Amino acid sequence: MQGVLEQNGWNCAESVELNVGTGVLRSRENLFTEGEIGDIGKPFGESLSSIASIRYTAVNRQRATASSLERFLQDAEGLFRLLRNESMPLKMAQLRRTTQFSIGEIKRNKDLLGAKITATQREYTFKKAELDRMESAAITEMILEDSEYQRLVGERL
Structure with a gap:
């Protein structure tokens, strides 16, 4: 791929935008063996589309879900293996594990917090029911007192 870099005036692979680089790789799929392509874990074109969406997500500042972030990291790891980069797949795997751990902690x-809010809602439901019962009892008592008062006033008149 060195010739492609020189032909396009790119001084290193990192200077190629992901969406451009994936197009270059797509047009040169024949440079990779079936085993190498199989090692990326998904169809070649699908993997390259995912790689291009990493750039799109970053540039357009789109929110990434935990699952899409994990997929991006897996696909980047696969791309580095495909490109025969020996150190980056290990670094990406470590980054993916760290990210999985962090996502697990968040979950x-x-x-x-979900359990706490459920318990709080249940507690307040019971308290509200008790307040409703007390309110109903107070209203009933006031109605009885009013009836008794009206009876007494009626007798006096």
Whole structure:
């Protein structure tokens, strides 16, 4: 691929935008063996589209879900393996594991907060029912007192 870099005036692979680089790779799929393409874990074109969407997501500042972030990291890891970069797949795998751990912590915290809010809502439902019962009893008592008062006033008149 060195010739492609020189032909386009790129001094290194990192200077190629992802969406352009994926187009270059797509047009040179024949440079890779079936085994190398199989190692990326998904069809070649699908993997390259995912790689291009990494750039799109970053440039357009789109929100990335936890699952899309994990997919991006897996696809980047596969791309580095495909490009025969020996150190980056290990770094990407480590980054992916760290990210998975962080996402797991976020999910556990969210689940804990969800359980807390459910318990709080249940507690307030019981308290509200008790307040409703007390209000109903107070109204009934006031109606009875009013009836008794009206009876007494009626007798006096």
